[in-house]
Amino acid sequence: MTTFLSIVVLLPIAALIWTSGKHGWAEFWSTVTAPEAVAALKLTLGAAVVVSAVNAVLGTITAWVLVRDDFPGKSLMNAVIDLPFALPTIVGGLTLLALYGPKSPVGVNIAFTRTAIVLALLFETLPFVVRTVQPVLHELDRETEEAARSLGAREARVFRSIVLPNILPGILSGVALAFARAVGEIGSIVLISGNLPFKTEVAAVFVFNHIQSGDENGAAAVAVVMLGIAFLLLLAIGGLRFLATRHERNA
Amino acid sequence: MRRLGLRSVAIVYLLAVLLGPLAMVFYRAFENGLQPLWQSLTDPNTIHAFELTLEITAIAVPINTVFGVVCALTIVRQRFPGAGIVNAIVDLPLALSPVVVGLMLFLLYGRTGWFGTWFSDHGMQILFATPAMVIATIFVSLPFVAREVVPTLREIGDEQEQAAHTLGASGWQTFWRVTLPSIRWAVIYGVVLTTARCLGEYGAVAVVSGHIEGKTETATLRVQDYYENFNSTGAYGIAIVLAALSVLVLIAMTLLKPKETA
């Protein structure tokens, strides 16, 4: 098994890191700080932050409604959440184009804009926060909320002081997963954004374009940055998992 | 009142971002009538694209299933230092952009890459051919079975396996008769997720395939091909086939999902 992992995962990673560093640090730095690369990275990170923030709020609300509320069609709604997981990303991009692109029936055309990128990312990252928060909400001891009410806390206070601290690790790991996904996303963006350098070119498209044009070094430089971000996020998720159980482990 | 408000927010959010767009795809596919749709879908290159997608999936899924189970067993049952690192490496494909994956393989197997011309000298073409696409797909769909099986294995504990050993079962017998049945549903769920990921893969295969029509185009690449060549019916047509497959996957996921989020 370790051989399999090494061949399939570690070897390619090594090749990438080596390639990006093979001309030395100075060369790497100037490639990575070239205007187009910087623009692509800034756009990608900016979009990822926006999308993560929206997911943190709307994803939590959706999870809350799915766990605490009951209405006809709820199980359908629950099933539908996983659609972005099941659907190919390019189809995801196409579906958004269908409704919000040229020839949009609702008169909204955001093709070739940054808004399109954010929308595509919202589509693809929709399940993450919902699915990480749901089990945590489900496990919550409802009696602690009743205790807080009996002690005089009003609903907003109950949420803030009792519910939120306990679901926060869940929200944050969902956010980390969504962020990672948003940084790396290509399939849903490539059709709807137009991939205009300096305007709607995300990091993943930058890498792709520079491979096509033979600029391996440029592609590798940005790719290594993306790899680094992915590792950091994985560490963060692992750390959150650790933190989440700290209160139980103190015993 | 507050409850109604929250509910509406969630519903509107899902309609605007998820369901509305999906409904539109079906509309667009049939917009120009059945004939053009049928023509695009039965174009030989399109059929080849579907076949290639299925072929790659049929190779990647079993490999990742075996790997996933072995990996999960190793992480959970063997106490070895670095289990955490293995866990992180297996999770990496979830966090990493598929284009970066494609680039990595490009740097390994390309003519100017690490293996250089070794493969082509021996008559095997990796890049711009099916092998590279299979490797790429294996990489990106690596984690799913392992991630589903690990928590299940942890939860079950190894008492049943210990009991089997005391009753005289060998390692293999124990695995086949005791361990595997107990993780069966986790494995199946993981396989469903893996399959969905393989069918939907785009970024990594886009880099390593060379987009050669009729030879190295998967269904997802073909969608892009059609769209960029202004055959929107064709693009939406393939999209609905893939979407229909996804709905099947979604149904399987819903039915098989571990109960904690019910």
Next chain:
Amino acid sequence: MSIEVRSVSKRFGSFQALDDVSIDVGSGSLTALLGPSGSGKSTLLRIIAGLEEPDSGEIRLAGEDATVLAPQKRGVGFVFQHYAAFKHMTVRDNVAFGLKIRKRPKDEIGGRVDELLALVQLQGFGHRYPAQLSGGQRQRMALARALAPEPKVLLLDEPFGALDARVRAELRAWLRKLHDETHTTTVFVTHDQEEAMEVADSVVVMNGGRVEQVAGPRELYDAPVNDFVMTFVGEAIRFDGALVRPHDLELSLEPGEWTREAQVERIVHFGFQVRCELVDEDGVELFAQLTRDQAEELELEPGQIVFVRARESVRRPGVGVGGELPNVGG
């Protein structure tokens, strides 16, 4: 603060948890809601607290209608069976919670928390987290937390049910003492009749969503109003068609008026008391409770034939025991 419950009913789906229940809890009293699982006692307590709403009926707190009043506004302290500790807060923060809500000044809060921690004997545990405490300690913390905002009513839902026997006994005694000192109106739910009898001034016996009897412990034992209460509170034997307390059965070596023949099966010694297990002539199993001296006097041994009857005071003249239960004074 007095509590009045008037004709309260509540159903969950097809299950009628409470059926037209009315009770009065006097201000400053210590009352137990006693009954088997499903009797509705927890539901009633939660309705008093405002954690559930009744389908019909009224709750009045200190004479004012509180039926739909939110729990936040009722001034009740609630203690849960499984502690409901805020596990992400320290012990101090848990206890201080109600005071922080009321925006009391920091030093006042600090002082009160210290006072309460001393009261429940958790001084020095303030900076620990609930996961680091034992079950008994967690429940003491929960009590301190509920008492901190000086509630007018203290409600406890099977507070000692999750604890082991020794801790349970300690906390029972502690609760009684606390009540004697503070005179806060207290209502607690229990299925353990021993606990109810030992701790409460007044016991409300409930069964199947209804109130069977409300009385002090002694009256409940000596004058139960029906078979259910008699069998639930204390032990009862079916003898001659009615229920009799084991210590109300007399044994003698000679037959007499109203006696039945029985054979001694087994003699169990409980220190000062002796339980004599018998089988009567119809094969029915009985047991009688005697003092050690009485047993010795009869020289009881397994296999021996004895004659059993109910004591005169529980017999009705000319009938034996069968029929209504008598009214025993006291």
